[in-house]
Amino acid sequence: MALTLSNVSMSGMQILGNTENIPYVQLGNVVFQQPLYLLLFIPLFILLVIIIRRDFLKDHAVYKRNRKRRFFVFVMRTVVLILLVLALASPATQHVEQTEGLLTLAVLVDNSTSMRVLDSNQYQNLITKLKESDVPLTVHYISSGDTTSLGDAILKQVEPDQNMLLISDGQNNAGSNLEDVSVFVSGLNSSINAVKLLEVEDDVGVSVSGPTKVVSDVEQTFEVSATKVGSFPTRPRLEITLDDEKIYDDVYTETVRLPLTFKEGTHVLHARVIPGGRDLFPENNEYYHIIKVIPRPRVLFVSKKSSP
Structure with a gap:
């Protein structure tokens, strides 16, 4: 679930929010997924103090002799209370690992007949601008005629940590399944991006x-x-x-x-x-x-x- 950082920050604690407006609380590397349970600390602690301090014994001498024992019980119950509330708040740790990708771009251009419905000048201009940039660029024309095998073309060109740009109408009528190919590509830490082109024919x-x-x-x-x-x-x-x-x-x-x-x-x-x-x-x-x-x-x- 994607999280977006808000502007609230107090003593190293960050308030996070997701797309469903359900708050998250982060303390260091620990994220509490149910932070509202943390509010139980105050009423439960007050209730615990009242129970411990209440005199249930009529014999005051016995009550005074058990004061140290009652204090020990109070501390242990407080620890149990803290652990219980923290467990209800669903704590989790975050681990972020960044892997450097290749500073190259492989452009796959669908050359099948169905591409005639799209504006070819649009993606040709895009390729020209990419060639003028400082990013190393390779252009591969894939498919021809009435057969489009996008999955096979991606598998043929993909490399670990690679960036790929697919220019196609998305019609895949042969070869490997695109969903299976996307899973395989993500396992190589590679990315596939697509360009939405304007339609000029019906x-x-x-x-x-x-x-x-x-x-x-x-x-x-x-x-x-x-x-x-x-x-x-x-x-x-x-x-x-x-x-x-x-x-x-x-x-x-x-x-x-x-x-x-x-x-x-x-x-x-x-x-x-x-x-x-x-x-x-x-x-x-x-x-x-x-x-x-x-x-x-x-x-x-x-x-x-x-x-x-």
């Missing part, structure tokens, strides 16, 4: 996700999603057919989830999106999902007892 596409091999008469869920880049005057329309039979036809607003069951054989789930304006890549407007349906397996149940 494009819409559709995709279908779901199993390609299912068992007959068992319900399966398929998801149909449309992606939109740029601004369209009207929402795109989505049509879905199963084996040439239309099962969905409406204006697209969110991912469509289809619970379907199939008979044995091969079936085709076809999704088609109709853009509400100019479309840069019309080949992205249709998606065919082939589903192979196998017969339900027969199970032999063997038991010592007979069954009806």
Whole structure:
């Protein structure tokens, strides 16, 4: 959880706050995550003094003889009280370790066809300015055509303690998973930064996700999603057919989830999106999902007892 330092400072004690406005108290390297419990010191200490000083014995001679013992009990209970309140305040220690990174920058430029929807002059000007700076710079052009493998490109170029700048539209349709790659890169103490570019073209596409091999008469869920880049005057329309039979036809607003069951054989789930304006890549407007349906397996149940 990110912490931000406030302007309050008293006797080496710092008051910290997080994004949820819950206060933290730091004393040296120790941070109290529940500092409100520290306020219990005052009332509990007063209550402890009252209990210790109260005369429960009618024999004053016995009371005076036990004065040292009562003082010892008072000290021990005070120590226990302090430890209990500190435990409730959830103390934790902070350890900050700073590792020097490489003073270099590796720029990965996505060169796939889908980058045509973005303003190329914008990132070309950025690369030119970076080359004019004092930071050592290397530029690598990755991917081509309709295939974009951002994860594989990052794995190929990454080094320990490296800074990487990714210029891409974020469409990753091949190779390694980006989430897995990011975990691996962070383990190398390297960083990946991305540049948000302006869109100069409009494009819409559709995709279908779901199993390609299912068992007959068992319900399966398929998801149909449309992606939109740029601004369209009207929402795109989505049509879905199963084996040439239309099962969905409406204006697209969110991912469509289809619970379907199939008979044995091969079936085709076809999704088609109709853009509400100019479309840069019309080949992205249709998606065919082939589903192979196998017969339900027969199970032999063997038991010592007979069954009806």
